[in-house]
Amino acid sequence: MMAVIMEAIMMSKERTYRAWHISIVSILILLGIAMFFMIMNINTPMMGEDFALTSFSHYYKPVSAGEYISLIISRIVRQASTWNIRIGEQIAIIFCSIDEIYYYIGNTIISILYVLLIPMYVFGRKLKLSERNDLISIVISFCLIILFQPALGEIFFWRAGSGNYLWAVFILLIFTIPLRVIISGRNVFYNKKLFVLLHTILGFFAGLTNENTVITFLIIYACTIIYRIKKKQEVYLWIWSSFASLTIGFFVMIFAPSTSIRIQTYKDIFGIKNVTIKDYIYRAISIIHRFFSENVSLVIILLIVLILYIALNYKKVKEEKCMYVYKTAGINILFLLASSLSAGALIGAPYVETRAFFLIDFFMMGCIVYFVIELLSIANRFAKSTIYALLGILLLFTIKENIRIFNTYSDYNKWIRNNYNVIEEAKSNNQSIVSISPYNYANNRILNTREDYLQSNLKYLEGYFEIKVVYSMKDAYLINESQLSAKYIEIMNGIDYVDYNKGNDQLKIIGWAAIENKDSKNDDISILLKSDSKTYKFSTNKIKRADVSEYYNNRYYDDTGFSLDLSNLNNILDKDRYTVGIYIKDNSNNSDYIMYTEHKVDIY
Secondary structure (H helix, E strand, C coil), X not given: CHHHHHHHHHHHHHHHHHHHHHHHHHHHHHHHHHHHXXXXXXXXXXXXXXXXXXXXXXXXXXXXXXXXXXXXXXXXXXXXXXXXXXXXXXXXXXXXXXXXXXXXXHHHHHHHHHHHHHHHHHHCCCCCCCCHHHHHHHHHHHHXXXXXXXXXXXXXXXXXXXXXXXXXXXXXXXXXXXXXXXXXXXXXXXXXXXXXXXXXXXXXXXXXXXXXXXXXXXXXXXXXXXXXXHCCCCCXXXXXXXXXXXXXXXXXXXXXXXHHHHHHHHHHHCCCCCCCHHHHHHHHHHHHHHHHHHCHXXXXXXXXXXXXXXXXXXXHCCCHHHHHHHHHHHHXXXXXXXXXXXXXXXXXXXXXXXXXXXXXXXXXXXXXHHHHXXXXXXXXXXXXXXXXXXXHHHHHHHHHHHHHHHHHHHHHHHHHHHHHHHHHHHHHCCCCEEEECCCCCCCCCCCCCCHHHHHHCHHHHHHHHCCEEEECCCCCCEECHHHCCCEECCCEXXXXXXXXXXXXXXXXXXXXXXXXXXXXXXXXXXXEEECCCCEEEEECEEECCHHHHHHHCCHHHCCCEEEEEEECHHHCCCCEEEEEEEEEEECCCCEEEEEEEEEEEEEC
């Protein structure tokens, strides 16, 4: 008997030690995630629409806390009544008006909580940091966000974007946690009247989040009420009250005068007058294509884990002991399918942003997390080892991507800070106008600089810094050749035409270029103009060159042609003598190549 007791004590101590060990690892991982988000927020300057949402200029200092709050409230009221009543827009105004450190801390906290929300929704319960599966769920959620979240930078780092999407969706998801739990059969508000009141109030603000996302939960609410009535289950007071407040908030947003103003403005911009059935069909096809093209990685991963899960479980579907497991799986699939309604609602919008699929991405990631955890619980030793190995690879790729994201934002932040320093110097010298440089960068999933918006709306930048601002296009094409990771090789080429027209202030260069025996289909060709002190890089238009491929009897050279046509050279290039160079980016293996030709051009 004593032996059995001692063995039980030892096993209990072992479980306690294991739980303690996992808890420590969980805390360290969460701290690492927090550090990443904090560093990224610090390295993200104000961009684009951020300057339009400020409550006062950079140099104005409110004399008191009362005036400070009054200015922010006044700006919120003006925005809500004239352009956008969404709660996320008002949060963004606060972000763009308060001290940066509060935004850094607040956005970091919400980013971490959003990561934790994914497994919370998956399992419909609180997370336990001492549980191995919960730890794995957190890690997978973070990896999926970093590696595959479309419009990552716009949603998590950009002030206006995070307010309108990250914070807005977070508010909506926090509000609907009790709904997720009641669908699993548990009532979190049992005998908690104060929480019911607070939850009902939160519902109104959740209804003000986004037009397309709220629809998803209104329908889930309605289906839940109908189901419970049909099954003769009690429809608790909080279900009715929260459904009502969410609906009220939604209709306030939909029928607000500012919403009508915004919709009409976009219709005027896109030249939309009458929308026909054909237009709606075209929009639907466009939305479906946009979704799958932007989310292809997440869709493929979800299909793979779902197929594996079904293959390993199809014989057990009717077993009573598995009913709860399959119920949880069904709930996750249900929420994913319901979230697709948020995409369907976009048919009524004049245009669609990738960010609009954010809610669907959340539930797709949730399903992936759920099915991976389930696969780990039912797989044999070999399969389990394989899954852990794949998760390890996923984590390594995430770390690599984190480094790339950091470097991207660090370089961008340095550039913007340099522009700020130029503006500050101009202000200190009492200049009435200042010239700054645009950031020469191709927007992507990681970073969208919103330079296009800012350059078209310089009044917001000028209002913020209280000085007239112009962009110097010379610096837009200027590069530091020593920092390029390109190889200098002999590039096959033919420069057919180099013509500088001083009267028209125009330069044209036409020719072809190729890497020997490499398919040119995925190549980007740029022209370099190098003087004794500066190097400029210009993208070209690709041209089909069947003559080149026929001459060399190699179809790889079909897409080797290029054409460069520059106007307003005085605003782009310094007067100097330039050597013409060729820059090829091979996108198939992410390699860059440079060669300078014997052609020279004098700009005078």
